[in-house]
Every structure is written in C-alpha cells, then in structure tokens.
Amino acid sequence: MKILQFTDIHLTADKSKAYEVDVWNNLDRALKLGLEWHPDLLVFSGDIAFKEGDPAIYRKFSRYLHDTIPEETRVAVLSGNHDDPALLASEFGLEKALRPDGLYYDSETDNAHLIFLDSTRKKLEKEQLDFLEEICKDIRHKPLIFIHHPPFFAGIPYMDENHAIENPGDLARAVSACSVRPAFFSGHYHTEKSYLTIEGDVFLTPSTFYQIDPVSRRFKLASYQFGFRLIEWDGKTLFTSVHMINP
Numbered sequence: 425m426k427i428l429q430f431t432d433i434h435l436t437a438d439k440s441k442a443y444e445v446d447v448w449n450n451l452d453r454a455l456k457l458g459l460e461w462h463p464d465l466l467v468f469s470g471d472i473a474f475k476e477g478d479p480a481i482y483r484k485f486s487r488y489l490h491d492t493i494p495e496e497t498r499v500a501v502l503s504g505n506h507d508d509p510a511l512l513a514s515e516f517g518l519e520k521a522l523r524p525d526g527l528y529y530d531s532e533t534d535n536a537h538l539i540f541l542d543s544t545r546k547k548l549e550k551e552q553l554d555f556l557e558e559i560c561k562d563i564r565h566k567p568l569i570f571i572h573h574p575p576f577f578a579g580i581p582y583m584d585e586n587h588a589i590e591n592p593g594d595l596a597r598a599v600s601a602c603s604v605r606p607a608f609f610s611g612h613y614h615t616e617k618s619y620l621t622i623e624g625d626v627f628l629t630p631s632t633f634y635q636i637d638p639v640s641r642r643f644k645l646a647s648y649q650f651g652f653r654l655i656e657w658d659g660k661t662l663f664t665s666v667h668m669i670n671p
C-alpha cells in the first residue's frame with residue numbers, strides 16, 4: 425500500500441495567509457505532487473488548523489479534499505495540539521472513534537495494521553495507552569502508527585525541551601507488547617528526521633507551513649520549504665521518502 429503523509433498544514437478559515445505563508449497554496453502544491461504516486465491513503469497527521477480547531481476550517485478542508493482527490497483515495501485525519509478532536513470527528517464522520525480522552529482508531533489492511541493516535545493534550549491517557557497495548561497484544565501485521573507528537577525524544581533541542589510529548593515512557597511500555605516492530609510517523613516538530621529506537625522506527629515529516637531549525641535551543645525558523653512523506657509498505661520492505669518543495 426502507498427500512503428502519503430501531510431502534517432502541520434495549519435490552514436486558515438478564510439484562506440488568508442498564515443504569517444505571510446500561503447498555507448492553502450502550499451497544501452495544494454504538495455497534495456497535487458503527491459497524487460502523482462497514486463496513493464491508497466492520505467494521512468493528515470494533526471495541526472490541520474492554523475491556531476485552534478474551527479468548524480469553518482475543517483469544513484473548507486474536507487470540501488477541498490472532496491474536490492481534489494480521486495473518490496477511491498482514503499483519508500485519515502489526526503488531531504494535533506492546534507486542533508479540536510470533537511470538531512474534527514464530526515466533520516470527518518469519525519464520531520465512533522471519539523472517546524473521552526481523544527480521537528483514536530485503527531484499521532487493518534492485508535499486510536498492515538494502521539493505528540491513528542491522539543496527542544492533542546501532549547499526553548496519552550491510560551485509556552488510549554490500553555487501546556494501543558490491546559492492539560499490540562494480538563498484532564498480526566506491521567503496525568504503522570501515526571501520532572502528531574513524536575513518540576520519543578528526537579534530539580532536536582528546542583522542540584524536545586519545550587514541546588515534546590509528556591509521557592514517552594508510557595507509550596514505550598504500551599508498544600513493547602507488539603511482537604511486530606512498529607513504525608511511527610509524526611509531525612509537530614516541523615522538520616524531517618528518522619531515528620531507530622528499541623521500541624520502533626520513528627519518522628518525522630516536515631510541515632507544509634515552514635520548518636524549524638533542528639539545532640538551536642531557541643525557536644528559529646529554518647526554511648520556508650515545505651514537504652510531505654511517501655510511505656510504501658509491501659509486507660516485507662518499508663520504503664519511505666520525504667519530498668520538499670520550494671516556496
């Protein structure tokens with residue numbers, strides 16, 4: 425299966441620019457380039473809204489997708505720290521996946537177990553960790569786990585010290601029940617990075633908004649290039665690549 429991951433698209437309600445960046449146009453350029461791969465699934469891994477969850481943003485976004493992507497292409501959305509999981513669930517017909525502690529769900533394909541988590545509140549509560557652990561206990565296929573916040577520290581000082589997930593140890597314990605090695609796909613850090621941990625392989629995907637400097641201890645903008653990730657899993661090999669676009 426072929427998946428495209430877009431993250432931190434930070435859309436505005438009136439299609440205006442966000443901090444001088446035409447976020448709608450960036451998304452459109454990235455998506456149209458990505459569609460050339462004929463993906464089976466598009467994952468939007470959180471921070472769909474510019475600053476905070478807004479029904480008008482989610483409505484415009486879902487209409488835009490409806491008008492832009494082929495009917496057979498599936499879409500999965502995740503909530504990020506700038507989103508509202510309940511509003512997202514209602515716009516994308518995910519009401520059944522909305523629980524008191526977030527919007528999380530899974531689906532199985534013939535060779536993968538797709539798991540979509542919710543780190544809106546920067547922390548995964550016990551209910552969500554139990555959900556993940558239960559899936560891991562009977563996992564048959566490779567877990568491809570999408571979560572807005574990187575599940576573990578990424579060695580990026582400004583983001584690790586100020587904006588990291590609060591309970592990476594709990595998440596590590598939950599996935600240690602998986603007999604098949606998971607691959608995690610995250611955003612939030614506005615940068616591209618891969619790191620291989622005992623718990624699984626982690627891939628950070630750049631934003632379609634702007635990128636953050638991966639070295640500085642203070643917030644520093646790195647670039648206005650934007651990008652997305654292609655993930656191909658054939659049951660034996662996972663191919664993944666990031667594609668960057670000039671503003």
Ligand SMILES: [Fe+2]
Nearest residue numbers: 471504505612
């Ligand atoms: Fe974020």
